[in-house]
Amino acid sequence: MKNKVKIARVQVDLTQQQLAEKVGVTRQTISLIEKGKYNPTLNLCLEICYAVNKSLDEIFWMSKEEQLHEED
Numbered sequence: 001m002k003n004k005v006k007i008a009r010v011q012v013d014l015t016q017q018q019l020a021e022k023v024g025v026t027r028q029t030i031s032l033i034e035k036g037k038y039n040p041t042l043n044l045c046l047e048i049c050y051a052v053n054k055s056l057d058e059i060f061w062m063s064k065e066e067q068l069h070e071e072d
Helices: 005-011 016-023 027-034 042-052 056-060 064-071
Strands: none
Touching (some): 005 056, 016 027
């Protein structure tokens, strides 16, 4: 699943480890989420949003055009 977790994390100057500790997962889980190789639960998505002070839309929303481009 494409997302903007890494961008949001860097903007608030957090390492993967620091974000992982804030949301209660491992650094490896954050890495997989950032790479789009792990689909987090809604609760985890919300925790990430709270930690980086962004909305779900800002981090996890993908427009239809972006989704189609992703599949190419």
